[in-house]
Amino acid sequence: MIKQFTDSLSQKDKTLRQLYRFIYEYGPISKVDLIDLTGLKQTTCTRLIDELLSHKLIFEAGFGESSGGRKPILYKIKPDTYYVFGIDISRTYTKLLLMDLNLHLLKEERLSLNQTTTPDVIVAFLVSKITELMEKKSLTKDLVLGIGIGSIGPLNRDDGILLDPVDVPSPGWEKIPIKDMLEKQLGIDVFIDYGVNTALLAEYQLTSFNMYQNIVYVIKGVGTRTGMIMDGNLTRGSDKLGRYGQGHMIINVHGKKCICGSYGCVHAYSSIPAIVEEVINLLKEGRDSILRERVSQIEQVHFDHICQAVNEGDPLCSQVIKDAAYYAGIGLSNVINVLHPELIILGGPTYTNMELFYETVKETALMKNKIMYPNHEIVINRGNLGENATSIGAGSLVLGHYLPN
Known part of the structure; x- marks a missing residue:
């Protein structure tokens, strides 16, 4: 019956x-409150x-206080x-979740x-x-509300096309009609967003973060x-600006050349490729590190090696990460100065895999913010849903289609 909620x-x-x-x-809510x-x-x-009960969309969940x-x-x-499916397409993995209507992971x-x-x-x-999960759960297509996708960009969201992302590890990522590809093969509606x-959306709708009205979420890898959520509303922006992501705030006008063609971008100092390149260059100069043994x-040398070395206290890798995190923290402080968010959530492998990177970024951003806005209280953390946040939020896209606010 929920699928009929989108008809005329x-x-x-x-x-x-x-x-x-x-x-x-x-x-659980009472009739009086409804x-x-x-x-x-x-x-x-x-x-x-009574109609919702007859369609088994709701149930009586006990009694409230009298x-x-x-x-x-x-x-x-x-x-x-x-049920809904949620998909996360990043540059390092693709994740699929099967969830119920409460967006609980199955x-x-x-x-x-x-x-x-x-x-x-x-x-x-x-x-x-x-297909395999539907067979195991004995789910017909009628029982699946849809498939949500949270993806890297740039996207044509209206048509469900993944355009031409950079820094993906394999070839062939030009104008991929992923919505049509999945719908034709599965016969299930697909919804897509960044x-x-x-x-x-997942962190805002499913956790205590809905107490905040102005939130910035950064995924860094x-x-x-x-x-961004501003005044309680998600700000989606333009598809035209999604190719290089949002790591191109200039923090050093005479700095390194970036993939975007400019110089001194945050990306050129604090992205995974930049971190790996810096470590390799220092090793080639003869600097000592436990990575030489591995x-x-x-x-x-790849990013996982560096994360492990940092977490084991390797001086060379730790210094590279501190430097990269300092630049990321400067960029984040500029975001704070412009948008004045109450909450910043930091996700992605650079923040989740290394405590040193996360803490340095957080300390740098908060310190810079206090200089200009000493009375501005801001919370910075890594969220509550972890790596599954994107996939869970993709499932929420499906529910939002049938149950708009």
């Missing part, structure tokens, strides 16, 4: 959808609740009525990306795993992706 709705069906949305958002929220007459509210007389019945949505699949994982390989992986937007050739 009568006023009665719009009211039914609104009632279900309130139960979804505030449940009447207060919707302004419905008691008889109308009772009739619509304010005199009988205890009120509480209602919640039935989370196993339908099953997870992950594909690491390398030189051979072209878009066709990724789509084949997703089709295979979605991964940083879906991650931010091979590139830098930034999402690779046969200096060019074989």
Whole structure:
């Protein structure tokens, strides 16, 4: 029945959808509270609740506190009525989650990306795993509301096309119609947005972060992706600006040349490629490091090696990371000075894999902010949902299509 909520709705069906949305958002909730929220007459509210119960979209979840007389019945949505898939497409992995309507994780699949994982390989992986999970759970297409995708960019979101991302490990990433590819092979509706937007939505909708009205979310790894909620609303921006991400604020006008063609960008100092390049260059100069014992050739050093070395206290790698994090912190302080967020969430492998990088960025940004705005209180953390935030938020895209605010 939820799938019918997007058709041309009568006023009665719009009211039914609104009632279900309130139960979804505030449940367990009593009829009295629903009447207060919707302004419905008691008889109308009772009739619509009975209809939702008959379709097994909600259930009676016990009794609330009595304010005199009988205890009120509480209602919640039935989370196993339908299911959603959420997909995270990054530059280093693709992740697939199967979730119920409460966006609770039921099953997870992950594909690491390398030189051979072209878009066709990724789509084949997703089709295979979605089909397999549906068979294991005995799910028909009617029971799957849709597939949400949180992806690297740039995107044509209206048509569901992944345009021409940079720094992907395999060839063939030009104008990939991933929405059509999945819909044709699976027969399930697909919805797509930037991964940083879906991650931010998940953290905002499913955790205590909805107490904040102005939030910045940064995913930092091979590139830098930034999402914003301003005055309680997600700011989506333009698809035209998504190719290089948002790591190109200039912090050194006479600095290193960046992939974007400019000089001194944050990306040129603090991205994974920049960090790896700096470590390799220092090793070639003869600098000592435990990495020499772990690779046969200096060019074989990769980001995981560096993370492990930093976490073991290797001086060379630790200094490189401190320097990279300092530049990232300067960039973040500039964001704070312009947007004045109350909360900044830092995600992605550079922040999650190395405590040193995260703490240095946080310390630098807060210190710079205090100089200019000593009374501005700001919270910086790594969020509550971890690596799954983007995929969970992608599932939320599907629910948002059927249950708009």
